[in-house]
Amino acid sequence: AAASQPDSLRQKQAAPSHYPSVNHSIFLPLRVYSAAESQDTVFADVAPLLTSLLDGYNVCIMAYGQTGSGKTYTMLGPQSEDDVTLSTEDEPELGIIPRATEEVFRLISEKPPGSHWIEVSVVEVYNNEIFDLLAKDSCGRVFGVKRDVVTTKEVHSTIKFLQLVDKGLQLRVQHPTLVHAHSSRSHLVVTLTITTKAVSADSFASSPAQFESTEKLKHIKTKLQLVDLAGSECVGMSGVTGVALRETSFINRSLSALSDVLGAIAEQRSHIPYRNSKLTHLLQDSIGGNAKLLVMLCISPCQKYLAESLQSLGFGTRARQVQRGQVKKRNLPVSSKSK
Numbered sequence: 001a002a003a004s005q006p007d008s009l010r011q012k013q014a015a016p017s018h019y020p021s022v023n024h025s026i027f028l029p030l031r032v033y034s035a036a037e038s039q040d041t042v043f044a045d046v047a048p049l050l051t052s053l054l055d056g057y058n059v060c061i062m063a064y065g066q067t068g069s070g071k072t073y074t075m076l077g078p079q080s081e082d083d084v085t086l087s088t089e090d091e092p093e094l095g096i097i098p099r100a101t102e103e104v105f106r107l108i109s110e111k112p113p114g115s116h117w118i119e120v121s122v123v124e125v126y127n128n129e130i131f132d133l134l135a136k137d138s139c140g141r142v143f144g145v146k147r148d149v150v151t152t153k154e155v156h157s158t159i160k161f162l163q164l165v166d167k168g169l170q171l172r173v174q175h176p177t178l179v180h181a182h183s184s185r186s187h188l189v190v191t192l193t194i195t196t197k198a199v200s201a202d203s204f205a206s207s208p209a210q211f212e213s214t215e216k217l218k219h220i221k222t223k224l225q226l227v228d229l230a231g232s233e234c235v236g237m238s239g240v241t242g243v244a245l246r247e248t249s250f251i252n253r254s255l256s257a258l259s260d261v262l263g264a265i266a267e268q269r270s271h272i273p274y275r276n277s278k279l280t281h282l283l284q285d286s287i288g289g290n291a292k293l294l295v296m297l298c299i300s301p302c303q304k305y306l307a308e309s310l311q312s313l314g315f316g317t318r319a320r321q322v323q324r325g326q327v328k329k330r331n332l333p334v335s336s337k338s339k
């Protein structure tokens with residue numbers, strides 16, 4: 001219905017230099033992008049956040065908005081029903097997910113060789129169930145793993161990453177319960193886990209032989225979660241029935257659970273209801289605790305979608321109210337080269 005809205009607005013919930021760490025954001029300035037602004041411009045503002053990953057923070061970047069407002073375009077790039085392939089040939093149009101991965105590889109290339117590695121998982125949350133898109137074959141069959149056990153694959157290049165995500169996206173589109181050709185009926189969550197390895201300082205006083213036996217390796221894992229949320233919908237407006245109505249109900253419930261979690265963190269409640277939905281449970285590490293969250297709100301400028309736009313802005317307002325004392329960063333191990 002609301003597909004193809006070239007005039008839609010993308011609103012980022014923070015200024016580039018002051019990302020709203022879940023733990024210490026207070027009314028940070030907004031940045032508003034028109035649809036005419038390039039993916040380059042958007043990503044230039046997003047990129048500085050990624051350095052936090054190597055500083056020991058978990059990071060989450062999510063796109064929120066009504067159906068057809070540009071979430072998938074913002075996170076992945078242009079997609080058509082027939083071709084979901086992410087190609088580096090479409091580089092100017094590529095969205096945040098491929099660009100962020102490339103940037104993480106670039107940051108890691110500046111570190112001592114072998115000191116960092118990246119594993120990827122690609123899942124969709126559909127009707128409050130987690131579908132592991134890397135654990136299925138090309139026909140979409142599951143290889144006997146439980147849905148809650150997520151496959152992770154080590155990747156060494158952006159190209160390999162894009163191949164994996166493409167594979168996942170094709171399964172997402174072919175999922176038999178996805179009834180809307182142009183609409184994502186599931187939340188897509190791409191997780192990059194970055195492991196940092198370093199050798200403790202006392203190892204270097206030893207001879208090589210002792211080094212073998214006394215070497216104390218410390219591994220620290222940080223997570224980047226990149227999320228293309230399913231579209232928030234007012235049922236009356238979309239007029240869905242049957243299976244689609246059930247999907248919409250699950251989508252709206254999980255988005256509302258996400259909003260509740262942000263509200264609970266904002267109010268510094270002792271209990272944060274992460275377990276109320278699979279989506280919030282999956283994102284727990286990157287929206288709470290030592291985490292920095294960036295929300296891209298995708299908003300239609302059409303008057304007829306005013307209710308949806310206000311609803312999205314309400315979500316953004318809640319995300320901006322999140323604050324929780326001082327953010328704690330993990331102490332990363334000191335690398336051998338810096339000693």
Ligand SMILES: Nc1ncnc2c1ncn2[C@@H]1O[C@H](COP(=O)(O)OP(=O)(O)OP(=O)(O)O)[C@@H](O)[C@H]1O
Pocket residue numbers: 003004005006008034035036065066067068069070071072073074077078079182183184185229230231232298
């Ligand atoms: N900034 C933009 N520039 C050019 N085209 C855009 C832009 N934003 C969105 N579009 C186009 O608008 C259409 C709808 O966008 P998209 O599929 O990203 O919406 P969505 O919010 O992910 O929808 P859904 O929730 O239904 O999956 C697509 O054809 C997309 O390529």
